[in-house]
Amino acid sequence: MPTTRQLLNSVQVARFVAHGFLRLDAVVPPEMNEEALGVFDTGLDPVPYGSEVPKAFPEGSFARRLVELPVVAGALESLVGPDPTVDHHFVHTREPHQGSAQPLHADALIDLRLDAFDVQLMYYPQEVTADMGGTLIVPGSHLRRTNESDTGRYQNLLGQTRLTCPAGTVALLHHGIWHGGRRNDSDTVRHMYKIRFNPTVPQVRLWDTADLDAPAVSEELRRVFPWYETATGRLEIHNRVRLWRSLTGDAGFDIDHWATRISNRPASRRSTV
Amino acid sequence: MTTRQQVLVLYLGTSALDSDVVGWARYDGTGGSRPTTGDSDEPPYKTGVAALEDGWRLFQAAQLVPPYPGAEHETSFLKHEFFFEKLVEV
Numbered sequence: 001m002p003t004t005r006q007l008l009n010s011v012q013v014a015r016f017v018a019h020g021f022l023r024l025d026a027v028v029p030p031e032m033n034e035e036a037l038g039v040f041d042t043g044l045d046p047v048p049y050g051s052e053v054p055k056a057f058p059e060g061s062f063a064r065r066l067v068e069l070p071v072v073a074g075a076l077e078s079l080v081g082p083d084p085t086v087d088h089h090f091v092h093t094r095e096p097h098q099g100s101a102q103p104l105h106a107d108a109l110i111d112l113r114l115d116a117f118d119v120q121l122m123y124y125p126q127e128v129t130a131d132m133g134g135t136l137i138v139p140g141s142h143l144r145r146t147n148e149s150d151t152g153r154y155q156n157l158l159g160q161t162r163l164t165c166p167a168g169t170v171a172l173l174h175h176g177i178w179h180g181g182r183r184n185d186s187d188t189v190r191h192m193y194k195i196r197f198n199p200t201v202p203q204v205r206l207w208d209t210a211d212l213d214a215p216a217v218s219e220e221l222r223r224v225f226p227w228y229e230t231a232t233g234r235l236e237i238h239n240r241v242r243l244w245r246s247l248t249g250d251a252g253f254d255i256d257h258w259a260t261r262i263s264n265r266p267a268s269r270r271s272t273v
Numbered sequence: 274m275t276t277r278q279q280v281l282v283l284y285l286g287t288s289a290l291d292s293d294v295v296g297w298a299r300y301d302g303t304g305g306s307r308p309t310t311g312d313s314d315e316p317p318y319k320t321g322v323a324a325l326e327d328g329w330r331l332f333q334a335a336q337l338v339p340p341y342p343g344a345e346h347e348t349s350f351l352k353h354e355f356f357f358e359k360l361v362e363v
Binding site for chain 2: 099100101102103104136143144145146150151152153154155156157158160162180182183226227228229230231232235236238239
């Protein structure tokens, strides 16, 4: 994947760390969106797990051109780094008046990694309106330790995002985000193309860090979502601090003293002197 | 005439039944409606008690379970889950 240098800034990455996803609205040009529908109708060949991008998506292929759009490539590089491998890809289709929604779920398996994460690209070639069953995404759910569709009991959470978007929108999601395809109550077939990327380098300061110390970074990281229970919401901030420390290599980073306070152990320091 | 159960699940902001609703789900044993994932953005009630005031009967509340040792900072499922029912003649 060529380096485009249209990297995310620190505020955008902090927003990803808090929300668990990032939207890039209408970044794919109309001619590619039109082409995509034909490509999806024809079908895509499966990709062997762990393929390098040039092997997974040959030069000139639709998927290769999609991930090499400068704004898409820059955002991917900022989150998973250069030369990620393709885990898998798939076109998800919601038929008109399809009877049911997917249960709320996180993809793959419960994932305990603290120092790495996969990114899932979701591309919407059509405008998605409210009745087309756009993806349900629960902001700030990505650090919860739950396994796949065990969350299926939750139908609605306060502050959930029922995606509506213009054609050509790309969303980049942390692997742990709770999501699901909603019931399509329209007369239109809805497509969403998903590619999962695995990092091949340590995910440390991969973005444009010029604004790393901007107050807006902390503001993004301390965001509380409406569905959080009062007490657990504090743990979410604490866990974001852990992730931000890993992403920046700054072991002393904190938000409102949450992590520092509970790791202050003077007796243990004295015993090691 | 026979009786069918409608179930309302509310997730609250604290373990108190009068705290605010942060999540909800409905299941309709009458077959009269088909609630599903992501079908509404507004909760049916502001609090758990508001559901009681509207005639829903509480039949299960989540226990308060201490965190697992070593995993005190991990987050997982919503903790404050309350099951309500209405019995409907059909």
